[in-house]
Amino acid sequence: MGMNVGGGPGGIKSEINVTPLVDVVLVLLIIFMVVMPEMQKSKNVSLPKAENVTQEDRGKPLILSVTPDKKMYVEDEHCPDVPALQARLREGLSGQPSRRILLKADQTLDFGAVREVMELARAAGAKGVAVAVVQSKRP
Template sequence: MGMSVGGGRGGVKSEINVTPLVDVVLVLLIIFMVVTPMMQRGQQVALPPSRQPDEEKATPRDPLILSMTSDRRLFVEAESYADEKAFQARLQAAIRAEPGRGLLLKADQSLTHGDVLKVMRLAQGAGAKQVALAVVKHGEGASP
């Protein structure tokens, strides 16, 4: 195993076997590479850039993510809603369950202001007090 017995030629081996360590590290790397893209919440949309410098605001709680894709489909977290009534009913239930929870709207930059305003009015009709808009930080090009 790690020692040679007998004769005077061997003794104890003092070499470190790093092969198992490298195998474990590579497996962990692959796992992290596969899991990391799945950690994004909401739908992938191209966010518009911010025109103001970075202002870090601490959000007290984890917001509920609303998404509107470029084809005008509505999502709450990862759940798609075909019509506005079902979307608004889902928002109402979420607001009743946690009245102080914030809403974060991720709308694709190709949408018009009217499209975004329609989603904000649906949220207001569901009882939301405030809706935050997601944008890309000033100076960044990719969406989060």
């Protein structure tokens, strides 16, 4: 009447099975790849490059995007005309009047178009408008 504690042909294996871990990691990777584009709250625009960039962290900004064809979006909601844009901006600023507006304008737009959108945001009650840029890499 002996007790087998391992070591023999039918004993306990001391190897780590990593297959379940790899399966879980791959599923998480797929989930993040699917969910991340949906979490983006603005339209995808090509931002201009700048050398001297300052970064401020004053809470979550209200994102205003302008595409190359001059379509305006607040967060991910399309604003077909100026009154709709100003109404949406007022709605976004109503609870927090000091909320920052982050303007993401495509780099192909001329300065006049960007300035016009900034003035529309100011007329809607924005205290200030920050312009989003991509920091250029120095050679």
